[in-house]
Amino acid sequence: xxxxxxxxxxxxxxxxxxxxxxxxxxxxxxxxxxxxxxxxxxxxxxxxxxxxxxxxxxxxxxxxxxxxxxxxxxxxxxxxxxxxxxxxxxxxxxxxxxxxxxxxxxxxxxxxxxxxxxxxxxxxxxxxxxxxxxxxxxxxxxxxxxxxxxxxxxxxxxxxxxxxxxxxxxxxxxxxxxxxxxxxxxxxxxxxxxxxxxxxxxxxxxxxxxxxxxxxx
Numbered sequence: 001x002x003x004x005x006x007x008x009x010x011x012x013x014x015x016x017x018x019x020x021x022x023x024x025x026x027x028x029x030x031x032x033x034x035x036x037x038x039x040x041x042x043x044x045x046x047x048x049x050x051x052x053x054x055x056x057x058x059x060x061x062x063x064x065x066x067x068x069x070x071x072x073x074x075x076x077x078x079x080x081x082x083x084x085x086x087x088x089x090x091x092x093x094x095x096x097x098x099x100x101x102x103x104x105x106x107x108x109x110x111x112x113x114x115x116x117x118x119x120x121x122x123x124x125x126x127x128x129x130x131x132x133x134x135x136x137x138x139x140x141x142x143x144x145x146x147x148x149x150x151x152x153x154x155x156x157x158x159x160x161x162x163x164x165x166x167x168x169x170x171x172x173x174x175x176x177x178x179x180x181x182x183x184x185x186x187x188x189x190x191x192x193x194x195x196x197x198x199x200x201x202x203x204x205x206x207x208x209x210x211x212x213x214x215x216x217x
Contacts, residue, residue, distance in 0.1 A: 003092040007085055007199050014084075025152055033147045033177065033196035042144035042179065042194050049075070049183045050142040054110065054132040057118040062108065062130050068185050071104035072214070074207055076180040077140050079198065080113045081121030082162045086178065089201045090125050096204045097128055103211040105182075106130075112137045112176060114169035135169050140176035145194055149173040182210050190214065 001009075015023045043049065053063040067073050076093065078086035093107060100107050107129040111118060115133045122131045137146045149157075149164070154173045157164060164173055179194030180202035191210040193202040 002205075003089065003201060003203055006088055006092070007201065010084060010088060011199055022156065025156060029150055029153045030197050032150055042177070043142075043181075043189055043192065045189050045192055047189050048187050049181065049189055050139070051187070052139045052142070054134055054139060055115055057115060057122040057131045057133075059115070060130075062132055064108075064183070065187070067106045067108065068183065068187060071106060072185060072190075072211065073183045074100060074105055074107045074180065074211075075183060076107075076109050076178075076202075077134075077143070077145055077176045077194075078109055078111050078178055079175050080111050080164075080167050081117055081124070082167060083198070085198055085201070086111075087121070087125055089178070090121070090127060092204050093207075094125065094127055094129070096208060099208055100211065103208070103215055105211055108132060110134045110139060110176075112140065112168045112170075112174070114167065117167050134176075137174055137176055143176075143179065143181075145177040145179050146174050147177060147196070149175055180207065182207060184214070 049064065051065045053061050056062050064073065078089065080086065090109060097107055109129065110132045112134050114135060118131045118133050134140055140146050165171060177194045177196050178198050178201055181189050182191035184190050
């Protein structure tokens with residue numbers, strides 16, 4: 001099963017459990033996010049990725065430029081460990097970690113969650129790659145991925161015991177659009193995928209194909 005098929009199966013089960021009202025609410029949130037023209041704002045192929053330094057779940061500060069000294073970087077932004085779609089994606093990427101490493105690439109995941117929550121995600125999902133904390137979405141904003149969450153959706157999150165302020169350690173209700181990039185050693189983006197529809201993510205095999213093609217050049 002591809003990751004997208006797994007995401008679709010989860011979506012179908014979720015709407016059966018929550019009902020049509022929840023489905024309509026989240027469809028409205030996706031439409032609202034589209035109104036912020038994320039595709040026009042986000043960094044795209046051929047552009048230079050901004051350097052950053054962020055704390056990891058293990059307390060180490062990770063700098064993009066230093067990772068690039070050793071090879072290309074696969075950088076994925078996710079909403080948080082509370083998001084089941086993100087967890088499906090992170091587990092799928094964990095399964096290809098050895099393939100990525102054989103191709104000389106580093107894998108790094110970034111969320112706006114505070115470090116204690118990134119630790120929970122890393123431990124729960126048994127992730128063997130760096131999981132970084134971008135509190136306030138500073139780095140996600142540089143990539144053009146940040147959008148505000150509607151009050152209705154925030155209220156529904158709270159009914160599910162998802163408190164973004166508690167998870168992210170800051171006021172406000174902003175999230176990053178889930179996005180995945182492949183960045184070469186020179187800092188140039190050679191692959192990018194981001195979609196305000198959080199149910200759509202970059203397939204693991206798609207990322208591997210980009211790196212394999214690059215290795216053949």
